[in-house]
Amino acid sequence: MRLWTIKALVTLAVFTSMGGHWAVLQGIAWTGMLLEYSVEDGSLLKGVSKTFDGEHPCKMCLSITEGQQEESKDQEAAPKLAFDKFVLSKPAIIPIRSFARTSRHIPSDTAFPSAFPEPSAPVPLKVS
Numbered sequence: 001m002r003l004w005t006i007k008a009l010v011t012l013a014v015f016t017s018m019g020g021h022w023a024v025l026q027g028i029a030w031t032g033m034l035l036e037y038s039v040e041d042g043s044l045l046k047g048v049s050k051t052f053d054g055e056h057p058c059k060m061c062l063s064i065t066e067g068q069q070e071e072s073k074d075q076e077a078a079p080k081l082a083f084d085k086f087v088l089s090k091p092a093i094i095p096i097r098s099f100a101r102t103s104r105h106i107p108s109d110t111a112f113p114s115a116f117p118e119p120s121a122p123v124p125l126k127v128s
Helices: 002-017 020-041 044-052 059-077 096-102
Strands: none
Touching (some): 002 020, 020 044, 020 059
């Protein structure tokens, strides 16, 4: 039971951090608008059209848009981490052949051959 709770909390945290709560709220708003406009106009087709045309937002849609804009402003104002300090200016060179020479399990000649041997004869192809 405890493991299930931890997984649920982690999933909820990731979902919320990715903005999933806005999608859920928008879905709820669209559902309410669809019901309201369909009953108001007497037609499901007109209700769908009015819900998704973008010209008739409800109060909840306006609040969601305002909340998303406020959240994006907060993210822009947050200090950014400078990852350029951690990036290597030159690529790291790892001496693989020297490791292969000192290895007791792999002989240095077979570990990294300088060239692959050519086949002794070409493989015949069947042409039909």
